[in-house]
Amino acid sequence: MDRRNFITLLAGATLVGGCSKSQFEDKNININRNRKVRLKLATSWPDNFPIMGTGVVEFAKRVKEASGGSIEIEVYGKNRLVPALAVFDATSSGNIDIFHSGPYYWKGKNIALSIFGGVPFGMSPIETMSWFKNGGGLELWREIYDRYNLYPLLGGNTGPQMGGWFRKKIESLADLQGLKMRIPGLGGELFSRLGVNPILLPAGEIFTALERGMIDAAEWVGPALDISMGFYKVAKYYYSGWAEPGSILELTFNKHSWNKLSKEQQAIIEMASNELNSNMLYNFQSENSSALEKLKREGEIYIDKFPDEVTQKAKEESKKLMEEFASQNRDFERVWKSYSDFLNKTKEWSNISYKSYLEDRG
Ligand code: CA
Numbered sequence: 001m002d003r004r005n006f007i008t009l010l011a012g013a014t015l016v017g018g019c020s021k022s023q024f025e026d027k028n029i030n031i032n033r034n035r036k037v038r039l040k041l042a043t044s045w046p047d048n049f050p051i052m053g054t055g056v057v058e059f060a061k062r063v064k065e066a067s068g069g070s071i072e073i074e075v076y077g078k079n080r081l082v083p084a085l086a087v088f089d090a091t092s093s094g095n096i097d098i099f100h101s102g103p104y105y106w107k108g109k110n111i112a113l114s115i116f117g118g119v120p121f122g123m124s125p126i127e128t129m130s131w132f133k134n135g136g137g138l139e140l141w142r143e144i145y146d147r148y149n150l151y152p153l154l155g156g157n158t159g160p161q162m163g164g165w166f167r168k169k170i171e172s173l174a175d176l177q178g179l180k181m182r183i184p185g186l187g188g189e190l191f192s193r194l195g196v197n198p199i200l201l202p203a204g205e206i207f208t209a210l211e212r213g214m215i216d217a218a219e220w221v222g223p224a225l226d227i228s229m230g231f232y233k234v235a236k237y238y239y240s241g242w243a244e245p246g247s248i249l250e251l252t253f254n255k256h257s258w259n260k261l262s263k264e265q266q267a268i269i270e271m272a273s274n275e276l277n278s279n280m281l282y283n284f285q286s287e288n289s290s291a292l293e294k295l296k297r298e299g300e301i302y303i304d305k306f307p308d309e310v311t312q313k314a315k316e317e318s319k320k321l322m323e324e325f326a327s328q329n330r331d332f333e334r335v336w337k338s339y340s341d342f343l344n345k346t347k348e349w350s351n352i353s354y355k356s357y358l359e360d361r362g
Helices: 003-033 052-066 084-092 113-117 125-134 137-146 185-193 203-211 223-229 255-259 263-298 308-328 330-361
Strands: 037-043 071-076 098-101 150-157 162-166 180-182 197-199 237-240 248-254 302-304
Touching (some): 037 052, 052 071, 071 263, 084 098, 113 137, 113 185, 125 330, 137 150, 150 263, 180 203
Parallel strands (some): 037 098
Antiparallel strands (some): 098 248
């Protein structure tokens, strides 16, 4: 061995020695910091609910794997710990650590929260994600949720939703007058401006209400989830929509439960939430495609867009509705400004890229 090689070898050995010592120390620190935590997560969906429910179970599994077992998240479907729509308050008070639901359910607490769930004639899924991540959406959301002792992470996206199932054909605005329709969130507010009587019903009660004619129409999600609800058996008219162009789901932590996690544990959860968020969109795309094919093959249904008269009126009313809420609620005004500024900027690009391409592709 010549002298130069000997020096290299010596330097290497010193380096390895140095590394082992600091790795040993880091490991000790991590063991203390990443103490095992067990967190309770409640959802607004039944156990094993397709895509949304199974997605959050997969999230918990991935977090456990990635954390080497230091984070265990127990997932409880609706009503097992708290009712579907009580998850917000139960997490806010610290009775549970995390909830998986959708911000559109919380408009009664603060109408501004519904913007985070999605807006009629608003942004597409990719535009919305871009607003959350790069346009200030996530910061605004966290700022408002902080007042409720909550810390939200993105927890999925349904992709574009359908307009709903109707027992009768809709040919004009007049046909909507007085209809009772299950539809939550801003979509519900908007349909009420079109003469519809919006009704908030939990998932398990919609089919029976529609079958018995207690309601005339129901909006749920899209083919993938609607098909298993059986709506096509009792309402033949299925319309595409503009009320929910890409609804956001949330994975929201009690702030104290979030803060007591180590930085490493928070990073793992954040990465897994990003994975859940994108995987859900991919799953909705493929499952919607398959279910649409099946519905068209097996059901005697009529699929169409709403008549232009209905869509134009809805667009006008939607603009007015947003302006009204903004004038009544300071939070809404701020969030809406951020959202609509981003939408106005990004839609130019979306129109010359996605819209043109989809039209050309046919
Ligand atoms: Ca919906």
